[in-house]
Amino acid sequence: MSKVKYYYDSETLSYRKIEKKKGRKLSIALLSFLGIVLSGFLFFVIFINLPYVETPKEKSLERELANMEFQFDLLNKKMEQAEEVLAEVADRDNNLYRVYFEANPIPETQRKAGFGGINRYKDLEGFDNSRLIISSSKRLDILTKQIVVQSRSLDEVAKLAEEKEKLLEAIPAIQPVKNEDLTRMASGYGFRTDPFTKARKMHFGMDFTAPRGTPVYASGDGRVTRADNNSSGYGNHIRIDHGFGYQSLYAHLYKYNVRQGQKVKRGDLIGFVGSTGRSEAPHLHYEIFKDNERINPINFYYGNLSPEEFADMLKSAQQENQSLD
Structure with missing residues (x-):
């Protein structure tokens, strides 16, 4: 049995019984339901945003990833500088050294040839930054190959220079009687x-x-x-x-x-x-x-x-x- 509640009426100087208003229970029920819905929505928002809440470890890994991308960018800039220097050496090699020693120039297709056959970079696929890593690896491999081609060419030029010196000394170039x-x-x-x-x-x-x-x-x-x-x-x-x-x-x-x-x-x-x-x-x-x-x-x-x-x-x-x- 529910308790009866009273309030003091100052006008009549007596206690009066508190009458329950119609619809109060319904209001309370609606407020409770609304509270439950709002709480559920709040928990749902928190749940779907959990992946974006970074832990200290995740923040550390993110900094390492940003640093790696920065280092790759520096590497690509250095490779670009090396490519420019190598291009100048190759130009002098083809149009100066090899011309002087009467050797055929090395075709551009041979100097800048890539690598055919199997996929050399398959092990680098499947990562978040695979495209960046594969691109840099390809560029570095081609640059290395160009350096090898140029090194062999300079070895050939050095040999031609030695032979040229011997030729110049050997040619009968003076009058035999003074x-x-x-x-x-x-x-x-x-x-x-x-x-x-x-x-x-x-x-x-x-x-x-x-x-x-x-x-x-x-x-x-x-x-x-x-x-x-x-x-x-x-x-x-x-x-x-x-x-x-x-x-x-x-x-x-x-x-x-x-x-x-x-x-x-x-x-x-x-x-x-x-x-x-x-x-x-x-x-x-x-x-x-x-x-x-x-x-x-x-x-x-x-x-x-x-x-x-x-x-x-x-x-x-x-x-x-x-x-x-």
Whole structure:
């Protein structure tokens, strides 16, 4: 049985019974239901937002992830700088070094080729930042490959430079008799009158007239392959193999200053002017061979003649006079 409640009425100076109003229970019920609904909604909002509530550990991991992305960004910028430097080196390599040493340039497709075949980056897939990691890895791999290609190219250029230096030392590039020792340049390369038959025939060398015993010098580095008189017409003569297809011949010598098999340097004294063999007077008959073919020696005196001296020699060599052998 519910308790009866009273209140004091000051007007009648008596206690009056509190009458329950109609609908009060309904209001209380509605308020209770509304409270339950609001509480449920609040719990629902909290529940769906739980993933966005960060714990200290999650905040630490988020900072590490941001730092990793920052480091990858720095790495890509460094790779970009390296690519620019490598591109400049490759440009000089193709258009300067390899041109100078007469080597074919390396095609751009070969320099910047990727990697075909299987997926090299499969293990990097499936992560939150897989795209960034794979992209950076690909770029780094291609850059590494370009460096390897460029390194091999520079190794080749270094070898070519070494060979070029040897070639420049080997080419027969000086006059075998000094200008001050010459009587005259008697005959050049080309058709000349034979001193014995008086017939016009090809003269395959140059004749330098000088007194008997005048020093004769090696015109380039090489090895003496012959120093004898066993070749018809040449008398005492020396042949030097300079390598790279070049040979030089010094004929009608009075005597030798070298022996077969001896290595010589450009400017070394190898013999002395004479008139042995098929010769009309003391002189040096000088020939140059390239790949076993006789070529005009006039094109190989840049090592010790001034432009004026070369012009005078060229003028004398072009005269169709009588040869001395």
